[in-house]
Structures are given as structure tokens and as C-alpha cells.
Amino acid sequence: MKTIHVKEIIENVKEMCIEANHYLTDDMKQALKQSEKKEKSPLGKQILAQLEDNLKIAAEDMIPTCQDTGMAVIFIEIGQEVYIEGGILTDAVNEGVRQGYVEGYLRKSVVKDPIFRENTNDNTPAVIHYDIVAGDQIKIVLAPKGFGSENMSRIFMLKPADGIEGVKNAILTAVKDAGPNACPPMVVGVGIGGTFEKCALLAKKALTRSVNEYSPISYISELEEELLKKINQLGIGPGGLGGSTTALAVNINTYPTHIAGLPVAVNICCHVNRHCVRVL
Amino acid sequence: MKKTITVPYDEETVKQLCSGDYVYLTGTIYTARDAAHKRMYEALEQGKELPFDIKNNVIYYMGPSPARKGRPIGSAGPTTASRMDKYTPALLDLGLKGMIGKGKRTEEVRHAIVQNGAVYFAAVGGAGALLSKSIVSSEIIAYDDLGTEAIRKLQVKNFPVIVVIDSKGNNLYEIAIKEYMEDGSA
Numbered sequence: 001m002k003t004i005h006v007k008e009i010i011e012n013v014k015e016m017c018i019e020a021n022h023y024l025t026d027d028m029k030q031a032l033k034q035s036e037k038k039e040k041s042p043l044g045k046q047i048l049a050q051l052e053d054n055l056k057i058a059a060e061d062m063i064p065t066c067q068d069t070g071m072a073v074i075f076i077e078i079g080q081e082v083y084i085e086g087g088i089l090t091d092a093v094n095e096g097v098r099q100g101y102v103e104g105y106l107r108k109s110v111v112k113d114p115i116f117r118e119n120t121n122d123n124t125p126a127v128i129h130y131d132i133v134a135g136d137q138i139k140i141v142l143a144p145k146g147f148g149s150e151n152m153s154r155i156f157m158l159k160p161a162d163g164i165e166g167v168k169n170a171i172l173t174a175v176k177d178a179g180p181n182a183c184p185p186m187v188v189g190v191g192i193g194g195t196f197e198k199c200a201l202l203a204k205k206a207l208t209r210s211v212n213e214y215s216p217i218s219y220i221s222e223l224e225e226e227l228l229k230k231i232n233q234l235g236i237g238p239g240g241l242g243g244s245t246t247a248l249a250v251n252i253n254t255y256p257t258h259i260a261g262l263p264v265a266v267n268i269c270c271h272v273n274r275h276c277v278r279v280l
Numbered sequence: 281m282k283k284t285i286t287v288p289y290d291e292e293t294v295k296q297l298c299s300g301d302y303v304y305l306t307g308t309i310y311t312a313r314d315a316a317h318k319r320m321y322e323a324l325e326q327g328k329e330l331p332f333d334i335k336n337n338v339i340y341y342m343g344p345s346p347a348r349k350g351r352p353i354g355s356a357g358p359t360t361a362s363r364m365d366k367y368t369p370a371l372l373d374l375g376l377k378g379m380i381g382k383g384k385r386t387e388e389v390r391h392a393i394v395q396n397g398a399v400y401f402a403a404v405g406g407a408g409a410l411l412s413k414s415i416v417s418s419e420i421i422a423y424d425d426l427g428t429e430a431i432r433k434l435q436v437k438n439f440p441v442i443v444v445i446d447s448k449g450n451n452l453y454e455i456a457i458k459e460y461m462e463d464g465s466a
Contacts, residue, residue: 041460043302043442047404050440054410058355063409064345067355105354107345107428117315119427148360148382148405180453181360181383183405235461239404240383241442242456272406 002136003083004280006092009138012278013096016142017072018104020274021064024055027210028187028273031248035185044243048185051238051271062105066272069106070144072097072126075205079135090128098122109147129201141208143275149186149268152178155200158262167192167264168227174266175231175247180240183270187211188231188250191265193257202253203267208275211249224250248273284438287378288336291397294377297443299450303401304438309338309380313359315429316422317367324370331422331431335375338401342380343428344418345408353418353434355408358382361400365389372396380441384453394449401441402452414439 032055036048058065074093084092101108101123110124111117133139154177156170171190178186191202214221227250237243248271257263281300285293287307297303310332312320320330341361345354361381368379369392377398382405385393393400403411415434422431444452 041456043300043456044460050404050407050410054404054407057413058409061409062348063412064355065409066406067343067345067357067408068359069345069355105346105348107343107354109343109428121427146406151360179384179457180402180405181362183382233462235457235459237456237460239402239442240453240457241402241444242452242460244460270406 001081001083003085004138005085006087006089008280009089009092010096010099012140012280013074013093013142014100014103016140016276016278017097017100017106017144020142020144020276021069021104021106022058022062024065024272024274025210025276027212028248028271029055031211032185032271035245035248039238039243039245041237041243043241044238044245047238047241048245064106065274066146066270067107068109068146068148069101070146070274071110072123073143073145073204074126074128075131075141075143075208076128077131077133077139079137080132081136082138093128094124094126097126098124138280139277140280141275141277143208146270146272149178149182149270152182153203153267154265155196156264157196158264160260160262162262164223166262168223168230170264171227171250171266172230174268175236176234178268179236182268183272184236184240185238185245185248185271187269187271187273188227188247189267189269190250190252191267192252192254192263194255194263195258196263198255199263199265200267202255203265206251206253207267207269207273209251211251215252217254220252220254224252287338289377290336294397294399294447297399297446299443299446299452299455301443303441303443305338305441306437306439307435309340309434309436309439311340311342311432311434313341313343313429314363315426316431317364319423321367321370330374332433334371336377338378338380339371339376340380340434344412345428347418353412353415356412356415357408358403358405361385368392372398385445390445390449390451393445394447397447399443399447400445402444403441411439
């Protein structure tokens with residue numbers, strides 16, 4: 001049994017909110033750099049170069065990479081041999097988000113009620129997903145999600161007879177419809193299988209995987225590669241202003257599903273695909 | 281083609297701007313996004329005045345992150361324009377001459393752009409840190425209670441934008457995609 005005090009959770013979540021909003025992971029930075037070399041459109045090339053400059057300015061001057069510093073999505077894996085001391089874990093996570101967004105000069109983008117829309121002024125509550133796992137550690141993955149791309153995400157409840165062609169079609173449809181709205185080049189997170197909410201969660205989690213890493217399932221990794229190629233032939237390009245770089249990666253997660261269903265969720269993220277990971 | 285223009289501007293300037301032009305804006309622009317548009321629209325419905333004279337002006341669809349000490353503004357990139365579509369034709373009818381955002385517009389908005397002689401510009405989405413460097417000053421002039429969504433008067437210098445929909449109704453999003461679409465992808 002290991003004891004972790006809520007103060008440690010608060011401090012880490014706070015730092016992670018600030019870190020994720022000012023620095024992208026190395027795989028994202030490399031992917032942008034490589035795409036700039038390969039981009040066919042001169043304007044597209046120029047936009048990709050601006051995005052790289054943007055990352056430099058964000059880090060050097062401590063200005064958030066994007067003004068939409070997102071709603072804080074947090075995946076927590078708790079080892080079942082961990083004892084949380086000093087308070088409630090969910091409260092601690094939200095306190096960390098509050099401190100991170102207020103003290104880190106991040107934008108407060110959360111409204112209390114979806115219809116009446118009064119800003120909570122501290123970006124809480126976060127959206128938290130818990131998993132109980134073996135061991136005596138807590139793993140926190142924090143991914144602030146902007147809504148330009150979130151709004152273009154889709155769920156398709158396909159029929160089993162639609163098969164893999166139906167899945168490809170669904171993903172391409174979502175990307176085509178998203179077009180310039182989702183701030184391309186995008187990262188496409190896909191969930192296949194499970195139930196309605198499970199496939200959405202798979203898609204969201206897929207966005208936190210490195211853009212250089214393929215699915216361990218061979219036919220899925222082939223699908224990721226094929227779809228990335230097809231998406232980059234759509235012509236949407238950087239900023240949606242035409243070009244050969246529409247997506248940097250397609251990350252797919254799968255899960256067993258029901259005999260009657262084939263759910264597919266497409267969670268689109270812009271090039272500001274933010275996440276950071278800490279293990280306590 | 282690269283152009284530099286000062287804002288506000290009139291119909292003559294609008295005529296010179298074509299889809300695909302890379303434009304640097306210098307002068308005064310105003311921010312307004314979802315909640316401010318809703319409020320302005322409701323004010324018009326009630327026969328009230330808008331909080332600033334919209335004639336010949338440009339609205340930037342943007343809600344910044346907070347400014348650090350000694351800086352005019354925080355991160356300041358464009359938000360998706362289509363959420364403002366419902367309110368836009370009414371503002372164009374009042375003389376709004378330009379909008380800066382990102383993403384598609386409805387046919388109604390495109391029609392109102394042509395009818396009123398205006399321009400829809402895109403700024404690069406997700407480049408908020410870079411774009412903030414072209415903003416010299418920022419002052420909240422209305423709807424203070426809306427926080428990031430308040431209306432701000434911005435002084436900009438060489439603010440980089442691209443003409444998406446010009447006053448003839450040409451739409452760069454449609455033109456450019458066709459140019460780079462490869463066979464078998466449609």
C-alpha cells in the first residue's frame with residue numbers, strides 16, 4: 001500500500017495544465033517539421049512554418065500555443081494499492097485545474113450550464129476518466145481539448161454488414177466535413193467497437209498516443225496508414241487553404257462489441273494536440 | 281498576392297481584395313465571438329444601438345487568453361466563424377466590411393458578403409502565440425461581464441490574414457481544395 005496526499009495531486013495537475021498549454025510533445029513537433037518539407041502547396045508550406053514559429057514563441061514567451069486552452073480532459077489510472085490521503089481525489093484534480101488555469105494565465109472556457117452558459121471563471125470542472133489498475137502508482141494523462149476540432153467530431157453507429165469499408169467511409173466523411181473548421185493539419189483519433197460511449201472514449205484516448213506509434217494489431221496499423229494517405233489526398237491542406245498535409249496521424253483503438261453493432265467514433269484534434277503524462 | 285491595408289476601410293479597398301490574397305492589416309479592429317454576437321443581435325432586435333459603430337469596420341472572431349503583466353494580450357488566434365453565421369448578415373447590412381475567423385461560412389453569409397461588398401478573411405487557426413505579436417494594444421469596450429468573450433478594441437500592426445471569400449463571392453476553401461485533391465480521394 002502506498003499513500004499519496006491530495007496536495008501532490010493538486011500540484012502536479014496544476015503544473016501539467018500549464019505545461020500542456022505551452023509545449024507540445026516532441027513527436028508532434030517533429031511531425032509538423034516533416035510535413036513542412038513534404039507539403040506541395042506554397043501557401044500550405046508557409047502556414048506550416050508559421051505553426052512551427054508559433055510553437056517557439058509559445059515556449060519562449062510563455063504564451064499559450066492556442067488561445068483556446070481547452071476543457072481539461074484527464075485520464076487517471078489508479079493502482080489498487082494506492083491510498084489517497086487528505087481529501088477526495090476528484091476534488092483534488094479539479095483544484096489542480098483551477099490553480100493551473102488561474103495562475104497560468106490560461107483561458108477560462110467552461111460554462112456551468114450548457115443552455116444558460118454562465119462561465120465558471122476557473123475552467124472547472126474537468127472531464128475525468130478513471131481506471132483501476134494493478135500496482136501502487138497513479139498515472140495521470142492530461143489533455144486540454146479545444147472545441148474548434150471537438151465540434152467536428154462524430155459518432156457513427158454502423159451495421160456489422162458495413163464492415164471495414166463502412167469504417168473507412170465514416171472516417172473520411174468526418175474529416176471531409178471538418179475541413180478548415182478543425183484547424184488542419186489534424187490528428188484523427190478513432191474508436192471502433194464497444195458501445196456508444198465506449199467508442200467515443202477509445203477515440204479520445206487514441207489522441208494521446210504518439211503520432212509515430214502504430215496500433216499493435218496489424219490490420220489496424222495498416223488501416224491507420226491507408227487512411228492517413230487517403231486523408232492527405234483530400235486536398236484540404238494546412239488551415240484548410242489547400243495542400244497535401246491534412247492530417248499528421250490517424251490513431252485507432254478497438255474494443256470488443258455486440259453481435260448487432262459496429263460503433264465508430266472519430267474524435268478530431270487540431271495540430272495543437274496537447275497532452276502530458278506523469279506517474280506518481 | 282501580398283497586400284498591406286489599413287482598417288477601417290471602405291468599398292474601394294474591398295474591391296481590390298481577391299480570394300487567395302495574403303493581406304497585412306494595420307489599424308483598429310474589434311473582437312466579438314459567440315456571446316457578444318448574441319447580445320448585439322438581441323440589441324438590434326430591440327431597436328437599440330450597437331456598442332460600437334460597425335460601419336467600415338472589421339470584426340475578429342477571437343477570445344484571448346489572459347495577458348501576462350506588461351503585455352497587451354495573451355494568446356489570440358481565430359475561432360470558428362460558422363457559429364456567428366446566424367448573426368452575420370444583419371451586421372453586414374449595417375456596414376460591417378470584414379470578418380476574421382477560420383472555417384466555412386453558410387451560403388446566406390456568402391450572399392450577404394457579395395450584396396454588401398465585404399470580405400471574409402482567415403487567420404491561421406491555432407497560431408495564437410504568433411498572432412498575438414501583431415496586436416499592439418487591447419481595450420475592453422463593451423460586455424465586460426463576458427470575460428474572454430467581451431468586445432475588445434484592438435490596435436494591430438501587420439496582422440497576417442488570407443482572403444477566403446471576396447466581394448465577388450469567390451471562396452478560397454472551395455477553390456484550393458480542388459487544386460490539391462488527388463484522384464480517387466473524392
